[in-house]
Amino acid sequence: MDDGIDPEKFYDLRLLTDVTLSPDGERVAFVASESDPDDDESRTGLYVVPSDGSRDPHRLTRASTASAPAWGPDGDTLGFLAARDGDLDRRAGRRRDESDDGGDEDGRNGGDGGGGGNGSDGGEGPKPQVWTFDLALGGDARQETDFEHGVREFDFGPDGDRLGEFDFGPDGDRLVVSARDPTEEEGEYLDRRRDDGPIEVTRLQHKMDGAGWLDDVTTYLFVVDRESGETDRLDDAYGAGSAEPLMGLQPSWGSSNRIAFCRSNAEHPDDDGSVDVFTIAPDGADLRRLTDGSMRCMVPTWSPDGDRLAFAGGNHENWYEPTDAYVAPDDADAEYESLSAGLDRTLARGGGLAWLDGETVVAPIADEAWTRLAVLPLDGEPRRSYERQGRQRTICAFDLAGDTVALGLTTPDDTPQAFSLDAGELREDDTGGPIRRLTDLNADWVADAPLPDCEVVSYENADLEEVEAIVYYPDGFDADADGPAPAICSIHGGPMSYDAPEFRFTVAYWTSRGYVVVKPNYRGSTSYGRDFSEALKGSRGDLESDDVISAMDRLVADGVADPDRLFCTGFSYGGITTAHVVTRTDEFAAAAPEHGIYDFHSNFGTDDNHNWHEWEFGMPWENPETYRDISSISRVGEIDTPLLVTAGEEDWRCPPTQAEQLYVSVRKRGIDAKLVVYPNEHHDIGDPSRATHRLEVLTEWFESHDPGEA
Incomplete structure (x- = not known):
């Protein structure tokens, strides 16, 4: 396997997470996350840049983390939250x-x-307080x-x-x-x-x-x-x-x-x-x-x-x-x-709402394997807009003020960047002028890294329904010339979520080491309309695992994926699905369900989602067979795939006892397994050292069970 990107390169990334426009639309404030290796913490910094791109961004905060920027009505006052010394x-x-x-x-x-x-x-x-910068006068922030x-x-x-x-x-x-x-x-x-x-x-x-x-x-x-x-x-x-x-x-x-x-x-x-x-x-x-x-x-x-x-x-x-x-x-x-029901699309993750004028609202929507803008008139039909975005650009942040739109956009081969364009782009009779790139975060990092190629692949599942997957290939990969590659199926959480082409360090790390990475938008994903999403309601395991297995079968048939070198992983609901997948098939050489739920009956009341489980499945004492049916632990006797099982010690979304139960069960059956628990960690992986450890331990697990590495 190629050496690929050094996992320590994760510490060098600065990733845009939020954009907000001044009331006149002339300045964009944005937040970028970064790693503090000395304290092993993720921090965020606050920046400001003219929306016309006339100068480079200026960093406002340096000594402490800052988040949630909001402009005052004068356009010179910029508020934010920070836990700083008084x-x-x-x-x-x-x-x-x-x-x-x-x-x-x-x-x-x-x-x-x-x-x-x-x-x-x-x-x-210190506790989080509101602080403000006066950008007209300059100087340090004031505690409000x-x-x-x-x-x-x-x-x-x-x-x-x-x-x-x-x-x-x-x-x-x-x-x-x-x-x-x-x-x-x-x-x-x-x-x-x-x-x-x-x-x-x-x-x-x-x-x-x-x-x-x-x-x-x-x-x-x-x-x-x-x-x-x-x-x-x-x-x-x-x-x-x-x-x-x-x-x-x-x-x-x-x-x-x-x-x-x-x-x-x-x-x-x-x-x-x-x-x-x-x-x-x-x-x-x-x-x-x-x-x-x-x-x-x-x-x-x-x-x-x-x-x-x-x-x-x-x-x-x-x-x-x-x-x-x-x-x-x-x-x-x-x-x-x-205003948006006619589109049969959900408002996008991370998106907000903004008024284009007194009669029109604009919002990002999840539209198949894509996040794009929708124009929603109060009196008229909703419509999709911003075609120039292209299918390889995903919106990760959005704001609208004055006659300016600010966007955070990411592609598989570039980290999230801030852009601006004229709001006329959102009016049917106006092309809107050029799109302006405002940031060049991680330019040297991106130039040096072998980042993936990407395409959206359509395929049929076992029910002959069309499903899409985002497929990332190693840089320059040619299946005809290179032959089939090892492939990792990486399953999104939710399930009320979706994947779109974008930069992810984990994906880039794996493709740089020669893996094809497959991210199926299985039934239950929210970007294909209500019928596609709601197909999963009241069930667990069958539909989504079928869509995962069908995606890998398609890539094997196309000569892209090596059938002897397939791997599967997923986080949260992706972990739930990974466990169901390995109860149905032995075609994966190894799998890694992360931070998932495997016994819904024993889990009830121990997590923070009791209301969700009640409306979807009823009460466990009233519907015990349903809870047994949706639990992969009920079919643990069918698992023959080596499992790496991970959990956060203080995860109240998918409690660690679920990981322990799956781990002990497969070990009792003599299946090769490993349990990794992150102390003092919630549902997500926070500290940079743990993010890199997670990536390394997953990769080591796959490599140690890869017949091509023997």
């Missing part, structure tokens, strides 16, 4: 025991914001908030997009922020938890991945005066529901001087996945509930005149249905309808 001016001129300490009349000052409700966090060290446990922030989407829980008022003199506000009794409990006291939980949603054990502390919206630092809690704007620790309140302050936010209004919010859109006045008066509890709503986005809201909405009891874009007037019990 502002010297604030420390010198303000004391927490003085009257302007930012607390409310009861002496409360927000609560534990880190991690969305983890009662055991809130230890020593001083909540004891920080302003909240959330991972939003499968690619780790960050959602900051704050926004500027229309005059720029105030902020709305989200923070937890413990009562005195709750504060005492948090103190005991920080000292390793016992965990005491009374709520049904008792844990959440990335947040850990939950508690009863309520999250509220606070209005912060930027000049004085004084805060006012909006008592009727609070968080509730099983989704709240993941989704937050998502505050948005409109030009009409009203604040929108999202929360559950259900009678038993922890036992219900619905999330409604609300609006409220900044003095806490006139609360209005716009939606009716029938959907899971998110990202409320005000129209330019502030009288309407666009928002994303999906069926909270059927996640296979497309998430659509809606618009509602700012009225209690508003009438609203989908």
Whole structure:
């Protein structure tokens, strides 16, 4: 096997994750993630660049991580979240025991914001606060908030997009922020938890991945005066529901001087996945509930005149249905309808909503093996736009302001970069002018690395239905000249997700070592319309594993993949599918189910997805045969494939006991197996050293069971 890319090259990457435009569309702020090898942490840096590409990007933050940028209405103020040492001016001129300490009349000052409700966090060290740069005057950032446990922030989407829980008022003199506000009794409990006291939980949603054990502390919206630092809690704007620790309140302050936010209004919010859109006045008066509890709503986005809201909405009891874009007037019990239903496509991962003008919304959609923009008129038919993007360019970030569109775009042979184009591209009568590349991140890295070729391959599954897979080839690979190659089937999670051509270090690492990498968009993937996605509803194992096996059979038949050197892996739902695949076939030389669920019956109540499992499969004591049917552990006697099984020690999405159960079961049968558990790790792999270790241990497992390496 070729030596390929050194795994340590992962530390050299700087990957764009977010873009946001100034109100006039003239500047783009963007966030890029990077590795800190000394502290073994992933960090993010904040940059700004003119949207016309007239100069190179300027880095604003260097000493600490920064995320979730948001522009003030003046176009010179740029807010962001950061956990930094306190502002010297604030420390010198303000004391927490003085009257302007930012607390409310009861002496409360927000609560534990880190991690969305983890009662055991809130230890020593700075907490996330809102900071702002004045780009007209320059200088260091100014600290705007001083909540004891920080302003909240959330991972939003499968690619780790960050959602900051704050926004500027229309005059720029105030902020709305989200923070937890413990009562005195709750504060005492948090103190005991920080000292390793016992965990005491009374709520049904008792844990959440990335947040850990939950508690009863309520999250509220606070209005912060930027000049004085004084805060006012909006008592009727609070968080509730099983989704709240993941989704937050998502505050948005409109030009009409009203604040929108999202929360559950259900009678038993922890036992219900619905999330409604609300609006409220900044003095806490006139609360209005716009939606009716029938959907899971998110990202409320005000129209330019502030009288309407666009928002994303999906069926909270059927996640296979497309998430659509809606618009509602700012009225209690508003009438609203989908703008995007005619496309039969879901709003894309990591995408938001933006107003092109007062009558048109724009959003990225998942469209087969592609992420592209859709134009959604309030009065007219929705349509796809931006053909010049091309099928090899995937949108990973989006914003729209003024007459400018900002995009994060990635290809299989280039890391995510920032681009801009004129918004006229989104109007049918205007070509929109040239697309401008604004960044050249990782230019030397990309120039030196043997990055893959890629194509989208269509094939038939066993039911004679057409399915697509993204296939990455080693640089310069020619099956006719080189003969069939070893191939890794890498299965996406979700299953409500999809793959599109893009840069991924793992893929580039494997193709550089001579592997073909196959990523099937199996039935259940969300980018091919409701029927394709919903085909998986109520089942596990049969349909998606058939689509995986059929993809590899097609590549073997084409002479691309060596039938004796096939490997299979997947993370999360991809791990679930990998385990099902090896119960059906022995054609893989080795497999690696990662961070998956293999016994849904024993898993019920131990993860954070009890509501999902209930609406899809019913209760395990009512439908034991269903839970047995969907569990690969029920057919562990059919597994003969060597397995590498991985888990995060504190994974509450797919608990590590699931990995242990599969590992012990196959070992009892004498199957070659290995268990890898990452201590103190949640569902995802965070630290750079663990990301590279994961890649190396997977590759070593495949190589050690590769007959071509013997």
